[in-house]
C-alpha cells in the first residue's frame with residue numbers, strides 16, 4: 399500500500415437540509431473531518447463555514463440544478479449523498495387531509511428518491527458512492543398522530559434496500575439512519591409532561607445530540623462501512639429495539 403492509499407481522500411458530500419438541525423451537524427462534522435461538503439438550503443443561504451446551494455427537494459428541476467451547482471463547486475460528482483431534508487405535519491388519522499399526507503411523503507420520501515436518482519448518475523459512472531437516508535425510529539416503531547411521517551420514514555428502508563440490490567455491484571451502498579429523539583428546536587418545544595414521558599421510554603434515559611447522529615453518518619460514509627448496505631442503523635438509545 400502506498401502512502402497515498404493510506405490517507406483517506408476527502409469525500410465529495412452533499413447534505414440536503416444542511417442549513418440547520420441534524421443536517422447542519424452532519425455537514426459540520428464531515429467538513430471538520432476534512433471532507434468537501436456542500437449543503438442544500440431552501441433559501442440558498444450558507445450556514446457559517448459551509449458552502450450552500452439552493453434546493454427544494456419537492457421539485458425535480460431544483461434537485462437537478464442543485465446537484466449541477468454542487469458538482470461545479472466540488473469539481474467532481476457527489477460521492478456521498480446524505481438525504482436529510484424532512485418535515486412533519488402531525489395530526490390524528492381521522493383529521494389528516496390528503497395535503498398533509500401527500501406533502502410529507504413528497505418531501506421525506508419522494509425528495510430522497512429524487513436526490514438518490516440524481517446522485518446515482520455520477521456514482522454509477524464513478525463506480526463508487528454512498529447514499530445515506532435519514533429516517534426516524536418512528537418509521538418502524540409507529541407513532542400516533544404521525545401516520546404521514548412514519549409512512550414516509552418506513553418507506554426509506556425499501557428505497558435503500560432496492561438501491562442496494564440495483565447498484566450494490568457498482569460499489570454503491572445505501573443505508574438508513576434511524577434517529578430517536580434528538581435535541582433540536584423541535585424537541586426543545588415539547589411540553590414538559592410529554593418530554594418526561596418520552597424520556598421514560600428511552601432505555602438510555604436521555605435524548606441524543608445531533609452530533610451523535612453525525613458520527614454514525616460519518617462512519618457510513620467512510621472506508622470501514624464499505625460492506626454495509628441496506629442496513630437500518632438506529633441512533634435512538636434503545637427506544638426502537640426489536641423493530
Ligand code: NDP
Pocket residue numbers: 414415416417418419420421439440441453454455456482483484485505532533534535576577578579580581582583584585
Ligand atoms: P429541522 O426541522 O431542524 O430541519 C429540517 C431541514 O429540512 C431544514 O434544513 C429544512 O430547510 C429542510 N427541508 C424541509 N423541507 C424541505 C424541502 N422541501 N426541500 C429542501 N429542504 C427541506 O429538522 P431536524 O434537523 O430535526 O431533522 C432532520 C432530519 O432528521 C429529518 O429528516 C427528520 O425527519 C429526521 N429526524 C429528526 C429527529 C429529531 O428528533 N429532530 C428524530 C428522527 C429523525 P429549511 O431551513 O428551508 O426549512
